[in-house]
Amino acid sequence: QLQLQESGPGLVKPSETLSLTCTVSGDSISNTIYYWGWIRQPPGKGLEWIGDIYYSGSTYYKPSLKSRVTISGDTSKNQFSLRLTSVTAADTAVYYCARHPFSGWYVNWGQGTLVTVSS
Amino acid sequence: EIVLTQSPATLSLSPGEGATLSCRASQSVSNYLAWYQQKPGQAPRLLIYDASNRATGIPARFSGSGSGTDFTLTISSLEPEDFAVYYCQHRINWPLTFGGGTKVEIK
Numbered sequence: 001q002l003q004l005q006e007s008g009p010g011l012v013k014p015s016e017t018l019s020l021t022c023t024v025s026g027d028s029i030s031n032t033i034y035y036w037g038w039i040r041q042p043p044g045k046g047l048e049w050i051g052d053i054y055y056s057g058s059t060y061y062k063p064s065l066k067s068r069v070t071i072s073g074d075t076s077k078n079q080f081s082l083r084l085t086s087v088t089a090a091d092t093a094v095y096y097c098a099r100h101p102f103s104g105w106y107v108n109w110g111q112g113t114l115v116t117v118s119s
Numbered sequence: 120e121i122v123l124t125q126s127p128a129t130l131s132l133s134p135g136e137g138a139t140l141s142c143r144a145s146q147s148v149s150n151y152l153a154w155y156q157q158k159p160g161q162a163p164r165l166l167i168y169d170a171s172n173r174a175t176g177i178p179a180r181f182s183g184s185g186s187g188t189d190f191t192l193t194i195s196s197l198e199p200e201d202f203a204v205y206y207c208q209h210r211i212n213w214p215l216t217f218g219g220g221t222k223v224e225i226k
Contacts, residue, residue: 039217047155047163047206047217060213063120096162105153105210107174109162 002026004097004110012091012117018084022097022110023077030055030075033101038071038082040093041112048093052100053080087117121145123207123218131226138194140221142207147187151211154183154192157220158203166205167192197223 008020022036029036037052051061053071061069070083084091094112101107122145132138142152150170155163165174167183170190180195194201202225207218 037215046220047157047208049208049215049217052213052215060215062214098162100210105165105168105174105208106155106163107165112162 002099002108004099004108006095006097006110006113008113008115010114010116012087012115013119014088014117015086018082018087018091018115018117020082020095020097020113020115021079022081023079024099025078027099028075029073029078029080034099035102036073036080037098037100037106039096039098039106041096042090042093050082050084050095089117091115092117120214121148121209121211121216123209123216125205125207125218125221127221128219129222129224131224132197133226134197134199136197138192138197138201138223140192140194140205140223142185142190142192142218144188144190144209148209148211150186151209152183152185152190153208153210154181155206155208156201156203157206163206194223 003025005023012018035052038050051071053059068085073080096112097110098106099108124143126141152170154167157163171183182193184191204220204222206220
């Protein structure tokens, strides 16, 4: 059974770097069928796609975040990570990791983790 | 970046009533559109994919239609568990985007 679990600090200071990890069980992030992605949701607001990574290492990012975002994978730990630099209060959100097949949709999601940006 | 505009923002209805939710794309997404349901404190759940196909385990009261730029999610008769927020999403190209959501609330 596939499980995705986000982990990382729940509080980050303004101007610092947000780092989250998604640990995958029940599948391999090297599976050629799937993309692995990050989506966030500010409190009380809608969903915002951040980016995807493919097993080959190819990445795709939201243009407005591209200069600050890096998504990477660690096949040895079966994890993929999100790094967001120079955070502000606007980056406060629940961050979800999720999986979608090559020509498909986000069926599998983590439970989400709240990250608050505050001094 | 394709913008998805959902309307209305809020729909106030009673159980048993039908609901019609709209999603409009700023350019054609063909049929590469999905609908998700999200309840408080939960991750989104895929309801409809490729505009009109129900995902596994989704009741038949949920249906999707449309292509190109205009899409509709219809709930034929609202059950108590259907009161939630609904989002559309496209996947015709990167960057992927979500609509702003429609909240279906109890009247």
